[in-house]
């Protein structure tokens with residue numbers, strides 16, 4: 001029986017683990033993908049206080065090592081079921097059960113898909129959701145990036161250093177991402193902005209050979225690209241926990257800045273919870289807060 005079970009090994013979950021360990025609590029982190037979470041897909045992080053510049057992968061590696069060195073247990077298993085018991089919670093993952101007195105949900109969010117025909121089939125053969133992971137496969141080739149937030153802007157900047165031409169396709173005229181990223185990409189000669197346009201079709205049987213764009217007025221055009229990097233935001237996946245914690249209409253766990261959910265003993269941290277700003281810094285802050293709240297709850301319960 002662990003003191004605290006943490007679901008998700010991204011920035012929020014790992015920060016919760018290191019705070020809980022420093023408070024002397026036993027901790028198990030369950031992660032279904034890879035430790036480090038979403039930030040591993042970020043080529044460069046330049047807005048984390050005190051660290052002027054670091055790759056997402058290096059940040060994730062350091063944080064994972066820090067949590068493990070402090071004695072957090074970790075399992076690379078996706079949680080398939082969760083239930084409340086008389087004295088805590090039981091999570092089922094990889095055919096095994098794990099028990100804990102308190103639960104921190106730090107499940108993050110998943111890449112949103114465009115929902116186009118062939119999108120799933122072409123993943124790994126031209127369609128990617130991670131420029132930092134897959135950009136090197138497209139050296140010298142022409143590629144497109146879909147999206148107008150920081151992920152898309154950063155992906156376009158990153159790819160412009162490796163690829164031939166980079167088409168940044170965004171459905172509006174204004175970008176959602178930071179103005180400094182917009183200014184930087186406007187200076188790159190091999191980035192073409194395709195604004196008020198959407199990717200509406202993918203071409204290619206075995207691998208991507210081009211994409212179709214449709215402009216706001218309905219005019220269609222074809223881009224002869226071999227790579228499409230989809231960076232159109234994230235969506236949560238908290239269905240497994242719907243019986244344990246209240247979710248909002250979009251599927252985020254309802255919790256305030258104190259990271260408490262409506263269920264005693266269940267806390268939510270990072271991108272998976274209802275919040276205004278989903279950033280690395282706010283994920284880390286949530287991890288600390290959720291751990292403190294969970295430790296306080298255990299102390300109060302005399303556990």
Ligand code: NAP
Pocket residue numbers: 042044045046047112113114146147148149150151152154171172175176177198231232233234277278279280
């Ligand atoms: P985001 O900010 O939610 O942006 C998603 C973009 O995709 C928006 O421009 C949106 O268009 C567009 N979009 C959504 N659905 C679409 C669809 N079906 N078809 C076409 N376009 C679609 O997501 P994000 O860029 O992944 O960033 C998520 C959070 O992480 C943000 O808070 C961001 O600042 C942060 N982040 C931080 C860093 C960093 O700190 N270094 C790096 C990456 C991301 P509209 O604008 O029209 O809605």
